[in-house]
Amino acid sequence: MGSELIQIMLANQPGPPAGARSFSGAAGEAASFASGGLLNERIMTNEAYGAQATPGLTRAHRPSLPVATAGALKTFYVETFGCQMNVHDSEKVQGLLLARGMTPVEDLTQADLVLYNTCSIREKAAQKVFSRLGAIRKTTTGTVKAIGVLGCVAQQEGERFFERAPQVSLVCGSASYSLLPQLLDQLEAGKPRVTGLALDTEECFETEMTRRDNPFRAYLTIIEGCDQRCSFCVVPMTRGPQRSRPSGNILAEARRVADQGYTEIQLLGQIVNAWHDPSPAGLSFAELLVRVAEVPGIRRVRFTTSHPRYFTSDIVQAIDANPNLCDQVHLPLQSGSTPVLARMLRGYTREEYLEKIHDLRKARRAISLSTDIIVGFCGETRKDFEQTLSLIEEVEYDQVFSFKYSPRPNTRAEGRGDDIEEEEKGRRLTELQEIQRQIQVRRNQALLGRSFEVLVEAYQARLGQAVGRSTTNRVINFPGGPQDVGRYLTVKVTSAGPNSLVAVRV
Numbered sequence: 001m002g003s004e005l006i007q008i009m010l011a012n013q014p015g016p017p018a019g020a021r022s023f024s025g026a027a028g029e030a031a032s033f034a035s036g037g038l039l040n041e042r043i044m045t046n047e048a049y050g051a052q053a054t055p056g057l058t059r060a061h062r063p064s065l066p067v068a069t070a071g072a073l074k075t076f077y078v079e080t081f082g083c084q085m086n087v088h089d090s091e092k093v094q095g096l097l098l099a100r101g102m103t104p105v106e107d108l109t110q111a112d113l114v115l116y117n118t119c120s121i122r123e124k125a126a127q128k129v130f131s132r133l134g135a136i137r138k139t140t141t142g143t144v145k146a147i148g149v150l151g152c153v154a155q156q157e158g159e160r161f162f163e164r165a166p167q168v169s170l171v172c173g174s175a176s177y178s179l180l181p182q183l184l185d186q187l188e189a190g191k192p193r194v195t196g197l198a199l200d201t202e203e204c205f206e207t208e209m210t211r212r213d214n215p216f217r218a219y220l221t222i223i224e225g226c227d228q229r230c231s232f233c234v235v236p237m238t239r240g241p242q243r244s245r246p247s248g249n250i251l252a253e254a255r256r257v258a259d260q261g262y263t264e265i266q267l268l269g270q271i272v273n274a275w276h277d278p279s280p281a282g283l284s285f286a287e288l289l290v291r292v293a294e295v296p297g298i299r300r301v302r303f304t305t306s307h308p309r310y311f312t313s314d315i316v317q318a319i320d321a322n323p324n325l326c327d328q329v330h331l332p333l334q335s336g337s338t339p340v341l342a343r344m345l346r347g348y349t350r351e352e353y354l355e356k357i358h359d360l361r362k363a364r365r366a367i368s369l370s371t372d373i374i375v376g377f378c379g380e381t382r383k384d385f386e387q388t389l390s391l392i393e394e395v396e397y398d399q400v401f402s403f404k405y406s407p408r409p410n411t412r413a414e415g416r417g418d419d420i421e422e423e424e425k426g427r428r429l430t431e432l433q434e435i436q437r438q439i440q441v442r443r444n445q446a447l448l449g450r451s452f453e454v455l456v457e458a459y460q461a462r463l464g465q466a467v468g469r470s471t472t473n474r475v476i477n478f479p480g481g482p483q484d485v486g487r488y489l490t491v492k493v494t495s496a497g498p499n500s501l502v503a504v505r506v
């Protein structure tokens with residue numbers, strides 16, 4: 001399927017930030033610890049829907065866990081499921097724990113506190129945490145003093161979590177993360193169960209310290225929550241109301257990560273381009289993009305996820321005007337059929353979406369486009385689905401993340417029934433993915449002989465291959481060594497598959 005996790009080996013390389021975790025403090029101080037040898041890590045693509053555990057711990061040696069009673073919580077282990085927003089939330093949560101004097105461990109069995117940061121965007125994603133907790137339930141004695149559940153499933157299930165998984169002692173949604181230090185104090189003081197479940201906040205989650213896991217790309221949240229009411233989507237119920245961070249805070253953080261050696265920033269938000277500046281500076285989203293791209297040391301700026309409704313032409317003009325703004329846009333379509341889009345409450349028609357694409361195609365640099373699509377939404381007819389197929393053939397995206405519709409609790413679509421059979425959803429998904437695969441082969445083949453600047457993100461020792469990423473977000477493999485990791489190099493494409501390119505250095 002379109003969504004793709006690339007499991008790669010990241011080599012240590014001299015100098016921050018590659019091969020080291022960076023701990024950034026508000027004053028700009030940076031400490032780092034080398035992870036020792038190769039760091040086994042997942043590089044997330046636009047949407048990554050797997051789990052990301054503390055590097056070094058693989059599924060194979062993730063043990064069943066015994067749970068003891070709480071006391072002093074000195075060490076922690078965090079496992080993250082879901083999108084980049086979750087990954088970055090976990091980075092900030094870990095910053096809070098570090099600021100509290102706690103120490104990260106790479107072996108779950110050495111952790112006093114285990115936190116699972118969960119995703120509930122689809123039923124399958126939500127189930128993952130329960131299988132992890134099932135493993136813990138199997139044993140009765142041991143070292144782990146407290147288990148906490150964070151994120152969207154925590155918010156969705158609330159106190160019910162304690163009934164479903166009695167070994168859990170902390171349940172906290174993303175809108176309450178700033179309360180985590182207090183909640184942990186309460187656990188240490190002997191309170192058996194604590195929750196942070198309020199959603200009515202107007203504040204963003206600001207941290208003094210962030211523990212960044214990705215050594216190349218610094219995630220930076222600019223807007224939290226979501227006020228859209230897409231009828232299929234659980235996010236507004238799990239992440240609370242939309243709230244934008246002031247531009248001053250965002251730019252100060254951008255300068256801090258640049259000072260630590262990061263050259264690439266990815267701005268994050270559920271609807272990233274709905275950002276508006278709550279401060280008197282009153283920047284527009286496009287102006288913010290330019291200001292971040294102008295931070296000394298920053299060479300690449302990406303942003304995700306954009307909503308077509310807020311995708312205005314000044315964003316394209318900003319990309320045109322500033323080469324540090326990557327020529328890559330992820331613009332979720334969901335469906336190519338206007339009646340389905342109306343039932344999804346997306347706020348645009350097929351024709352309006354195509355107008356945005358037309359605007360993007362007029363940009364001076366060829367902007368690489370990707371999208372999200374849901375197949376088998378309630379009432380989707382074969383004709384509706386064919387509208388989606390015809391749209392993807394017309395647009396020719398470079399990447400499509402496609403999903404079978406999964407009814408979610410408390411969404412407007414939940415009550416409408418889930419009337420497309422699973423087998424039919426599966427058939428539609430396969431058909432769409434095959435068409436998209438052919439488009440990607442065609443588009444990638446057209447790049448043969450072209451040169452790209454890549455930021456080298458990994459070295460695969462077994463294959464003797466370096467793995468780089470272009471500004472258009474294409475993964476390019478080429479012969480290289482561990483010393484290339486973290487460098488910007490120019491490579492020329494020699495062969496192309498649907499999901500990646502092979503190149504030689506020029």
Ligand code: SAM
Binds near residue numbers: 235307406408
């Ligand atoms: N906030 C973004 C937006 O609205 O464009 C998307 C965020 S969501 C984490 C990523 C993708 O998951 C969505 O674009 C959609 O394609 C998919 N998704 C969301 N809810 C879904 C559901 N109930 N069933 C299947 N896919 C879903």
